[in-house]
Amino acid sequence: MSTAAVATIDHHHDPSTSTGIPNKKLIMWAFLASDCMFFGALISTHLIYRLHPPAGGLEPKNIFAPELTSFSTFILLMSSLMMALAVTAIQKGNVKSCRWSLLTTIFFGMIFLGCQVYEFTEFVTVKNMTISNSLLGTTFFTLTGTHGCHVAIGVLWLSLMYVRSFKPAAGNPWQKSWLSHNLLHAGCLIAALLLSLKIVISLVFILKEAPSFGAGFSHFLGAEFIYIALAIVAYGALVWFARPRGAVDFNEVNAIDVESMGLYWHFVDIVWIVIFTAVYLLEYI
Amino acid sequence: MSDAPTTGMSAYDAHGHEVSKFQIYVQIAMLLAVITGIEIVCVYLPFARWLLVSALVFFSAVKFLFVIFFFMHLRWDKPFCTILFFIGLVLAGGTMWALLQLFAAEASRPLTM
Numbered sequence: 001m002s003t004a005a006v007a008t009i010d011h012h013h014d015p016s017t018s019t020g021i022p023n024k025k026l027i028m029w030a031f032l033a034s035d036c037m038f039f040g041a042l043i044s045t046h047l048i049y050r051l052h053p054p055a056g057g058l059e060p061k062n063i064f065a066p067e068l069t070s071f072s073t074f075i076l077l078m079s080s081l082m083m084a085l086a087v088t089a090i091q092k093g094n095v096k097s098c099r100w101s102l103l104t105t106i107f108f109g110m111i112f113l114g115c116q117v118y119e120f121t122e123f124v125t126v127k128n129m130t131i132s133n134s135l136l137g138t139t140f141f142t143l144t145g146t147h148g149c150h151v152a153i154g155v156l157w158l159s160l161m162y163v164r165s166f167k168p169a170a171g172n173p174w175q176k177s178w179l180s181h182n183l184l185h186a187g188c189l190i191a192a193l194l195l196s197l198k199i200v201i202s203l204v205f206i207l208k209e210a211p212s213f214g215a216g217f218s219h220f221l222g223a224e225f226i227y228i229a230l231a232i233v234a235y236g237a238l239v240w241f242a243r244p245r246g247a248v249d250f251n252e253v254n255a256i257d258v259e260s261m262g263l264y265w266h267f268v269d270i271v272w273i274v275i276f277t278a279v280y281l282l283e284y285i
Numbered sequence: 286m287s288d289a290p291t292t293g294m295s296a297y298d299a300h301g302h303e304v305s306k307f308q309i310y311v312q313i314a315m316l317l318a319v320i321t322g323i324e325i326v327c328v329y330l331p332f333a334r335w336l337l338v339s340a341l342v343f344f345s346a347v348k349f350l351f352v353i354f355f356f357m358h359l360r361w362d363k364p365f366c367t368i369l370f371f372i373g374l375v376l377a378g379g380t381m382w383a384l385l386q387l388f389a390a391e392a393s394r395p396l397t398m
Contacts, residue, residue, distance in 0.1 A: 012361050021363050029366050033373025040377030047381075048388040070325050074318055081314035084356045088306050259358070266357045270349050277324065277345040284328040285337045 011091050011255055028260045032267045039271050042146060043278055046139035050283075058136045060283040063127045065119065072115040073276050076151075079108030080269040087262045093252040095165060099242075102162045102258075105265065106193070109155040114197055116148045118204060140279065147275060150268045157261050159189045164257075169247035185241040192234035199227050313355050320344050 014022040050060075086101030120141070123129045131141040163186045168174040174181065203220050210216025221228070324344050327337055354360045359367050 012358065013363065019363070019365055021365060025362075025366065026369070029369045033370050036370075036373040036377040037380065040381050044381040044384040048384060051385070051389065066325065066328075070321065073321055077314060077317045077321065080352060080356050081310055084310045085307065087358075088310070263357055266352055269356075270352050273345055273348045273352070276321075277341050281324060281328050281341055282338065285334055285341075 011259065022256050024256050024260045025263070028263045032263060035267065035271075039143075039147075039274075042139075042143045043274060046143050046279060049135045049139050054135055058127075058129055058134050060136060063123060063129055063136075064280055064283060065122070066280065066284065068115055068119055069276065069280050072112050073272065075108050075111045075115070076269050076272050079105050079112070080266050082108065083262045083265045087255065087259050090250075090258045091252055091255045095248065095250055098258065099162060099165055102158055102165075106155055106158045106162065109151055109158065109265075110193055110197060112151055113148065113155065114200055116144070116151075117197070117201055120145075121201075121205075143279065144275065147268070147271055150271070154261075154265050154268050155193070156190070157264065159193065160186060161258060161261055163189060164254075165248065165250040166241070166245070167249045168245060169249040172246040172248075174245050181241075185238075188234050188237040188241065192231060192238055195227055195231040195234060199224055199231060202227075309355060313351050317348050317351060320348055 013020050017023055017026075019026060082101045082104040086098050086105060089095075089097035089101055123137075129137040129140075131137050131145075163182050166182065166185065168178050202224050206220045206223065207213065207216040210219060324341055327340055327344075330337065353370070359370070
């Protein structure tokens with residue numbers, strides 16, 4: 001799209017709707033308003049049980065790790081920054097910058113999920129807190145697990161949007177095979193993300209139990225060789241899929257799609273802001 | 286912001302100077318990171334419990350508002366989006382307040398305690 005056309009797009013007002021707001025944005029805000037009530041119920045359930053802890057229950061101070069949670073919070077805040085930059089980039093028609101911002105957001109989202117997987121594993125295997133053996137475990141895992149599911153859905157949505165940004169424009173010879181091509185692209189991206197998560201989590205746990213870094217790393221390479229090889233293949237395929245293939249059907253007109261996804265991602269961030277204070281920090285006062 | 290051109294590319298400061306959204310976003314992200322750091326330090330300070338709880342709630346609210354008004358563009362969008370979201374937020378907040386009040390009552394304490 002030309003520069004002149006860019007200037008005519010008003011990303012905050014849509015004269016074609018009765019409200020003046022793009023319908024996709026309006027439905028997303030309505031959904032987020034309903035999700036507020038959903039998380040409100042989960043957070044208040046946790047707080048109620050914390051206000052009346054059963055005798056002999058688990059002590060959160062002995063279970064939670066504030067360093068890891070603080071790191072997760074910082075990562076999620078930075079992912080929000082990258083998401084906001086992705087929206088700004090596509091509103092300017094800068095597809096390349098938008099793709100890099102989306103990839104960085106996905107990367108930060110995966111780090112957050114990795115931290116959560118590590119935290120949950122520690123709680124269950126080391127601290128002996130499961131979803132069914134204590135009220136704290138029940139409310140904690142239900143609340144943070146639901147939030148984690150939201151993050152996972154957000155990462156999936158971001159991944160699909162990234163792949164969508166490669167859809168060939170009309171007249172591009174790749175247009176005939178874009179569906180199968182993009183399905184493979186999405187499959188490779190999701191496989192690369194899951195394999196990376198598995199490899200990093202395994203590395204952390206192996207190094208934690210190993211007598212030295214060298215011994216732990218050799219054991220890790222032996223134990224995870226197949227997964228590492230598959231991840232390298234998946235990342236190689238991603239580089240191949242991302243090669244220039246002519247004009248794409250993804251520009252500032254699609255900004256509303258990226259913005260709606262961004263609203264969801266930022267919402268996940270604000271829910272975590274509340275959870276971080278209500279569930280973790282208040283326990284240390 | 287309503288009288289400033291809203292092309293989605295830039296915002297305007299108090300003097301009408303164009304400010305890049307990139308700069309605004311980076312500054313806000315840094316501010317949010319600093320507030321998070323202050324929150325973590327706060328819980329280890331030897332102050333009264335009510336003061337620390339109030340401070341944490343205040344800092345969370347500030348972070349929350351910065352994200353929804355800047356990152357989520359409510360500052361530049363039509364007010365109806367803000368109203369729509371705040372309907373859900375007020376209902377959620379009201380439900381939380383009501384539940385906490387109900388379960389704080391002596392009669393609501395579990396018999397097993």
